[in-house]
Structure formats: structure tokens, C-alpha cells
Amino acid sequence: MESILNWIGVHQQMIYIVILMIFLGIEVIGRVPAVLHTPLMSGANAIHGVVIIGAIIVMGKADPHNYVALGLGFLAVVLGTLNVVGGFVVTDRMLEMFKKRK
């Protein structure tokens, strides 16, 4: 119990961010038309690719002789980049088609 309270105390900033972001996330897309569901999902998919930052940190901190950590970190960087780049490009391709309709 004590350790939980302790943990909350140490991470209170983060916890505030989590709570605010939950509300913001719901608020921000609350009125999306059905037409945009797919591009929005795809865009959100690209945004969670921010996990790449973690992969870069893991990779950058890895001991150059620890090949397991290097290998896993490298894989994480490749997958994370795929998520980010692929996600944004796919979304852009979908939206490119919407533009023409005017």
C-alpha cells in the first residue's frame, strides 16, 4: 500500500497527463463523421508510433557487447519506424483522394 502511494507521489505529473489526455482524446475526435473513421484510425495508428522514441533510447543505451539487447533494440527501431513512416504515408494516401472532391 505504502509503495503504491509512494509511486503515485513520484509520478503525479505523469498521472495528471494521463487523465487529461484521456479526456482530450475523447473530446478531440468526438464529432468525427463516419467518412473519416478509416483515415482517423490510420492517423492515430501513426501517432502511437511515437513508441519509436523508446526504441531509439533502448538502442542508444545498449551495451555494444550485449548482442541480445542490440538485436532486440535494432528490431524495435525497425518496427517502430515502419509503424511511423508507413502509418503517416498510408494516411496521406487516403486523404489525398479526399482532397479532389471539391
Add this chain to the structure above:
Amino acid sequence: MGSLLTICYLIASVTFILGLKMLSNPATARRGNLIAAGGMTLAIIGTIFLYEEGGVYLHNYGWIFSGIVIGGIAGTFAARKVQMTAMPEMVSLFNGMGGACAALISIVEFGRLRQGPFLSGGWTEYPPLSALGDTGEKFHLQIGVPVGELLIILLGVIIGSVSCAGSVVAWGKLNGRIKDIRFKGQHIINLGLLLVVLVLAGYVLVVVKQLPDIEIDPGHVWLSVSQAANAPLPVVVRVLFYVVCVLSVVYGVFFVLPVGGADMPVVISLLNSFTGVAAACGGFLYDNKAMLTGGILVGAAGTLLTILMCRAMNRSLRNVLIGSFGGGLAGGATSMGGERKEQGSYKEISISDAAMVMSYAHKVMIVPGYGLAVAQAQHACHELEKLLTEKGVEVKYAIHPVAGRMPGHMNVLLAEADVSYDNLLEMEQANEQFPSTDVVVVLGANDVVNPAAKTDPSSPIYGMPILDVEAAKTCIVNKRSMKPGYAGIENELFFRPRTSMLFGDAKRVLQDLISEIKRI
């Protein structure tokens, strides 16, 4: 330099929020996507060059850059080359990669924790010898790891693995590589599996929490520190951690397997928000606000989006996940090629008759579905529309919110073929106009025009709003065969007196219709 990185992350977080906001409005969507991409680039470059921990910058640049280059080229290539029809699969696959990335981060961090014991005094690395030697007091060395951190690592690995495995299965199901697999008691087994994963993870935390501290003798600091460091985490903890990993992957597979293909978009959206949460776990781990904001934002928005999609189909999320669609007893009698109960006969119409009926109609309504997407017939469809419009026929498209494999799928596809946005009617508008429509042309759509959704309470799709094509004077249905649609259920519409069937690949049928109409 650290504060510069903070600013990078701050800007990135703002662009994520702004990007999502703009993505939910058709006029600004594309710019929103680019703004978020810009913010992401800034965050990535900032991390590579500015990130430091205790004055030490990152190294292994060669590995990092080659990883980014490989991923970047492969990602761009895959995203550029993929057919419009395969877009949903692609999104699912990219999502799975994000999940795998989050899980890998957790696995590597778990390995690091094992090597680096933490001093209860708050040291996160080996303390400098002087610091230890000078004080002359006794230290307590904790051999375990901070329980909070391990909790985050476990969450990251569980959610990431489930998301990755689930997304890959969803990808396989959408492109037809993996079939629906259902057996009795599947939900109970799934629930049990999830419970086992959570209990094991909880047990790992309890074991770690109870690890004794080691007292350090100030006279032999290094000896005690190295002894403590070389004492690895208990075998139970290490083994169970990897068991949790593997079981999470298994759960991810089982979680998606029973879900019907028509429900895949909902599941992908849900897994998308899972990956968001897994990314946020990484944010906690590195005290990184950009990862946290991005992850939680997607987690929350993705969950809402999932619910909105369910609502568009008039079904509950629980219903979707349990996968009652076409499965179990309700739809059992109507599986592929099985006997059809008490259905009348259907009638076919020839290309030339169909062309005739359409050219002399006042108003034609086209109902596109997945069949159109598969046949890549959107351009032919637009050509037919232009031809008919030249002849003075009013042509509209009726778009069901879940037509195709994803909400908005048809809009994207038709927009690709330059179909004017004004001609696309949403379900409510379309239903108002069907009674004044002469000919409805159903192109590869099935479940979204199935009257059973309104009339048959025992039907698995009962309650889903449908396009009321029966209200029109005639209805021409183009399908490849009489096989039931993705939900695996029979469609009475095909046997109605006003309906005629036009079998064949959507693209070829449309091309034949076009040349036939030109001849009239």
C-alpha cells in the same frame, strides 16, 4: 541541451493533439496528418541527438540509423505500393509492428533491470565509489527492481504482445490467409488465459517485492556491490516473465480468431488503442512526456472510435468481441455452400437487359460494397456514372457506414476514381431517396442490404441499420456467385420478386454494361 529536447517533445505533443483534431474534419484532415508527422520527425531527431542520461548521450548511432533507414524505406514502399483495397490490412499490420516495438522495449528493459540493482538510497546506476566510501554509513542494496517500474514493463509487454499478435491475425483474416476458427467454450478459454496472464504477472511483482535488501559493508563496498549485482533475479521471476510474454501472444491470437471478418475494423481500432496504451507505458518507463501524451491520446481516441464504429453497426463491443456474427448456432445452418432453407428461386438478368433498364431510368442508385473494392471496379463504376449522367439519368451512390471492410472504405475508393463527393449519399439520405429511385445497382454489397437485419430477430445481424434498397422499383444485384457475404448469412433480398441477379466480377460486368449502354 536537455531543455531543448523538452521543447521538442512539447512541440511534438501539441502537434499530435492538433493533428488528431484536424484529422476529424474533412477540410483539414490532410494537413493535420502532415503536422503530426512533422512533430514526430522533430521528436525522433531530438531524441537521437539530444537525449542524455546523467550527461551521457546515446551511442550505437550506426545501429540506430540503419534501423531507421531500413524501416523508413520499407514503410514508405509498402504504404505507397499497397492497393486501395488492402488499406485496412496495411493499417492493421503497421499497428502490429508498433505493438511489437513496445513489447520489445519492455523485454530489453527487463533484461537491463536484471543487471542493474538499485540502491534504496535512490541510485539508478552503480554509485561512484567516492560517494559510497565517504559517508561511512551502511547502505541497503535492493537486489530486486523497483516494483512500479516492473509493473509498467509487464503492462507494456502484455499489451504490446496482445496488440501485435492480434493485429497480425486481423491482417491474415482480412486478406483471407486465416479463416475464422471457433469452438465451443472459446470465450471461457480466452477469459481463463487472460486471467492466467494477469495472475502470473501479479505473482512476479509479489516475488520481486519480497526480495530482501542486502546490507553493504562500507569497508568492502565494491565487493558487496558486485556480489549483489551478480546475484541475478530469481529464476522464477525470469522464467515467469517470458511465460507471460508467450501467453500474451497466444491470448492475442485467440482474442481475434473468433471475430468475424465483417467486424475486423472494430477489432483493429481496438488493437490500435491498445498499442497506444503500450506506447504510453514506455512514456512512464523513460519519464518521456511525448510518448505518454501520444500514447494515451491514441488510447482514448481509439477507444472512442471503436465505440463509434460499433454504434454505426448498431452492435455492442461485447457482441463484436464474442464474435456471434455468423458463428455458433444462429448462422450454423447457412454456412458456405450448405443447404438453403425455404428460399425461393432467384432470377438472373442479362447485361443487355440491365443496360436497357438503366439507360431509361430517371434515377439510378449505386450501392457499392466490398465486391467493388476487390474487383478494383471504382473507375469503371465512375465511367458508368458519367455515361448515364450524359444520357440524363440521375446517378447517386448510397454509402452504408460499414460498407466494405472499414468505415469510410467506399468513400476513399470512390474518391480515388474522382467520383464527386456530392453524389455520395449517407445512409439516412439514401433511405429517403430509395422510394423515388427506379433502379438500384448493388455492386458486391451483401450484408448492408440484407432485409433480415430488420425482419428476422434470430439473424446475427438483426438490428443493424441497412440500406432499404427494396423500396426502389427494381434492384439489380451484382455478385460473383450466390455465396453468402462475409457475415456468412443468407440474404433474402436476392429472392425477392423485384430483385434480379447479375453474376460476374464487378469490373467486367461494369465494363460490359458500359459498352452495351454506348450501343443503345
